[in-house]
Structure formats: structure tokens, C-alpha cells
Amino acid sequence: MIPDLDYQIGISVYSTKFDGIGGKIRIIPEDFEVSEKILEKTQNAINQEEGYAVYKLKKKRIDTNHALSDIFRKKGIRLKSLGLKDASAITEQFVCAGNKGKAIENFSTEKYSLEKVGFVKKPLSKKDMIGNHFKIKISECGDGLSSFAESYKVLNFYGYQRFGSKRPVTHLIGKAILQRNFEKAVELILSFTSSYDSKENNEIRQKLADKQNYKQYFDQVPSQMDIERIVLKEMIEHNDYFRAVRAIPLSLRRFYIQAYQSFIFNQSLSAAFTDGENLFEAESGDVCFDFKGIIGKFVKGLDQNLALPFVGYSYYKKTRFDYQISQILKQEGITPKDFFIKEMQEVSNEGGFRQAAIHCTDYSSNENSVEFTLSRGSFATILLREIMKPSDPISAGF
Structure with missing residues (x-):
């Protein structure tokens, strides 16, 4: 049975006949580790004395965009990532300054740390990234992980x-x-x-379904709904839908x-x-x-x-x-x-x-943990969907 959520995002098939072991992922962030892999040539080029500073960003419980915005707010430096990493994992990735100049000192907050690794002659881009290596623990699952082989095509x-x-x-x-x-x-x-x-998010959204409520409920929209607040503010001030959409980054x-x-x-x-x-x-x-x-x-x-x-x-x-x-x-x-x-x-x-x-390499499993490398742009959750075949992807941690 394909879950309803899968149909909502355009997926109506499984690629494999594997039975699926069920279970849950991401019970704690440490259950899901991601580290970015870059070209060896690029890795070797991060050794300049000056140029564009390159850092390693390690984080948990915050996504890449929010971490980079926070760094800009605190340190006044705009950094670019090669790929986006979500909040519910322990992640490690390369970020690069867009301008030449002195690097900032290493620093950390409770959600992330930034550590300088060197300089490059020209800024890093997506092309420098090969893929990501994943290390994932599947909790409360059945046996059978060992019989899901790399030979399965996904x-x-x-x-x-x-x-x-x-x-x-x-x-x-x-x-x-x-x-x-x-x-x-x-x-x-x-x-x-x-x-x-x-429930709370749905309640505030139900109120915002009526345009008359925009002004009244603006202050009740939680700060993590930052895009909603931008759009609401524009609508309250100008009542112009096009302008409100344009205000989004x-x-x-x-x-x-x-x-x-x-x-x-x-x-x-x-x-x-x-x-x-x-x-x-x-x-x-x-x-x-x-x-x-x-x-x-x-x-x-x-x-x-x-x-x-x-x-x-x-x-x-x-x-x-x-x-x-x-x-x-x-x-x-x-x-x-x-x-x-x-x-x-x-x-x-x-x-x-x-x-x-999906192009998957370095695949290995041990008891209820699995490790693999995927090329840039492929999703670990799609490989895990074939391994676990969850009946409810959201409650399974997807």
C-alpha cells in the first residue's frame, strides 16, 4: 500500500519488491548523520593563504538557511552552501565566503559550529560537491535489513x-x-x-483563511512561521497579492x-x-x-x-x-x-x-543501522522508503 502522502508528492510506485522492515528514523538527531563529500581536486585546493574563506559548518536542530542567516546576523558575513541540509539530523557541510578577505574566528552556538578550513582561489559551487554520506539508525524495526542489498535498484x-x-x-x-x-x-x-x-499550527492557519482576520491574528503567528509573517505584513499594509508574493526571499x-x-x-x-x-x-x-x-x-x-x-x-x-x-x-x-x-x-x-x-555506493548495514553514499541531489529518505516501506511516513520520522 502506497501512503496517501506519497501520492500527494507525485510518487505512486515502489521501485523494489523488498517487503520493508518498518520502524522509525530520527528519534533523536544523532540517529541520522550526514556529511558532505566534495571532489578530491577541490579538497586539495583548499590550502591557499588567502582568497575566499572556506568553513566547515556542523549543525543539529537547525536547517542550513537558518544557520547561515544567523551567522550573517551575528558576524556580518554572507556564506554560501553547496547543498541544503535539514534540521532533524546531525550534519556536516562546506560553506564558502562570497568575497575575498580575512576569515572570521571559529565560533559555535548550541545548534551549530563554524570552523575555518582554508582558502580557495575561486568560490566553491555545487559543482564541487559529489554527494553525501549517510549513517542512519532505524529504531523499532523488524529483522531483514541485512537482506536489502546494494543491488536493489531505486x-x-x-x-x-x-x-x-x-x-x-x-x-x-x-x-x-x-x-x-x-x-x-x-x-x-x-x-x-x-x-x-x-494542532496549534492548523488552528492559526484556519483563522488566516479569512482575510478579515489578518490584522487581528498577526501577533499570534509564531516566529518560526517567518514567511507567513512577511506575507501577512505586506497584505495588511498594501492588500496586494502580487506584492506579498514578491516580498518572499x-x-x-x-x-x-x-x-x-x-x-x-x-x-x-x-x-x-x-x-x-x-x-x-x-x-x-x-x-x-x-x-x-x-x-x-x-x-x-x-x-x-x-x-x-x-x-x-x-x-x-x-x-x-x-x-x-x-x-x-x-x-x-x-x-x-x-x-x-x-x-x-x-x-x-x-x-x-x-x-x-539513485546512484548508491559504499552501502553497508549492521543490525539496525545502515550507511551509504548518494550522489548530489538524491534523497536518503527515498532509499529508506524502499527499505522500510512505512505505512505513515511522517510518524516514521520522514
Whole structure:
């Protein structure tokens, strides 16, 4: 049985016939450890005496964006990460200064620590990151972990956190923006409720479903609902939906569009798998990534990984997956052209390609713990979903 939450984020299949061991993850942050892996060439280049400072950020109970905002507030330095790490894990990642200059002293708070590792000649970017290594404990699970082998092939779906986890709404906001329905985007941000969310959060959102209540309840919106507060403030002061959406930080507005693209991708992958397409081996005419992550056409004899289109305004139709993708877009009432947003060009997205299957290495398990490395952009929760087959992903810690 596929959980309802999976359908909400576009996943309607399992890739494996493995029975699933159930259980829970993330009972405590220490149960879920993530460390970023970068290219050896990059690692060796972090040895300059000057240039752009590189730090190692270790954290728990705070996500990457909030940690970097806090560092900026406390130290006045803007740092960029290579990838985002969520709050419910112990994580270790590289962050880099955007300007040349003196490095700040190492410092720590109760949620994170920042430690200088050196300087580089040019700022690090996503391209320097190979992937992430995970060490995960599964509690209250059945036996059988040892029989889940690395040979199991798993589809490269986007995981729950891409869509808001307990409140799967980010893709719906993205769709509303694509449809230029800024009123709906504001309503979803403020008042979309989910049975997985807390009672308190749902109560305040129910009040915010009525525009008349905006002013009255503004002070009751908790500080962690920082985006909701930005949107409310704009609505109270200007009563302009477009302006309220525009007040949201650019990185998050772009993320909403990407979340909707991720939803389309998950649906495409599910539909192609259901239709019997081979998603684990490339065929003649396919678009593939090589081992360096460079995209190109399938060449027999080369080590390549099959890629599926990630729909945007430059959607490439000439793949064997166009039938499924076109059907999905038709059902959604969206066309590739919609991803170019004249009114808000800065969030337009041309799309691209994403690997069809998860590339997992260094896989090992011991009793109820599992360790593995995934390439950049793949989600550990998607591999764990196949291992555990949870009936309720949220209560299982996803």
C-alpha cells in the first residue's frame, strides 16, 4: 500500500519488491548523520593563504538557511552552501565566503559550529560537491535489513522534505505562481492545513483563511512561521497579492517553482515505471549523464546514467518519456511556456534533466543501522522508503 502522502508528492510506485522492515528514523538527531563529500581536486585546493574563506559548518536542530542567516546576523558575513541540509539530523557541510578577505574566528552556538578550513582561489559551487554520506539508525524495526542489498535498484524520486514534509504545500504554491494566481499562492502560504501538522499550527492557519482576520491574528503567528509573517505584513499594509508574493526571499520563490517541477518529475518517473519503461539502463536515443555529471546523448559502451527531463520553459520533447510527461502536463493544465513568468522573471526556470535512478555506493548495514553514499541531489529518505516501506511516513520520522 502506497501512503496517501506519497501520492500527494507525485510518487505512486515502489521501485523494489523488498517487503520493508518498518520502524522509525530520527528519534533523536544523532540517529541520522550526514556529511558532505566534495571532489578530491577541490579538497586539495583548499590550502591557499588567502582568497575566499572556506568553513566547515556542523549543525543539529537547525536547517542550513537558518544557520547561515544567523551567522550573517551575528558576524556580518554572507556564506554560501553547496547543498541544503535539514534540521532533524546531525550534519556536516562546506560553506564558502562570497568575497575575498580575512576569515572570521571559529565560533559555535548550541545548534551549530563554524570552523575555518582554508582558502580557495575561486568560490566553491555545487559543482564541487559529489554527494553525501549517510549513517542512519532505524529504531523499532523488524529483522531483514541485512537482506536489502546494494543491488536493489531505486528510482531517484524527490523526497518528502522537498515538498514541506508535514505540510506538503511548496509545489502547490509553485503551481499557483506559474498560473499567475498570486491570490491563491498567498492563501496556500497562510492557510493550507495538513493532517500531519500540529494542532496549534492548523488552528492559526484556519483563522488566516479569512482575510478579515489578518490584522487581528498577526501577533499570534509564531516566529518560526517567518514567511507567513512577511506575507501577512505586506497584505495588511498594501492588500496586494502580487506584492506579498514578491516580498518572499528570492531563493524561496525559486524553490516553490522547483518544488512544482519536482512534483511533475516524480509523477513522470512513476508513470514511466508503471508503463514498463526501463529506467535503470539507457537505450539508444536517451539523454544521459556521464560519470562527471556532463549531459549528452547515449553512446554504447560508455559509462552513462539515464536522465529524465525536468520540465521548464526549454522542455526537451525528444525522449521516450514525452508521452507520460505530456499527459501529466495536460492533466495539470500547465504548459512548458508557463515556466517563463513575465511578471516575475527572476523565478522563471528553463528546466533540464535529472538522473532516473539513485546512484548508491559504499552501502553497508549492521543490525539496525545502515550507511551509504548518494550522489548530489538524491534523497536518503527515498532509499529508506524502499527499505522500510512505512505505512505513515511522517510518524516514521520522514
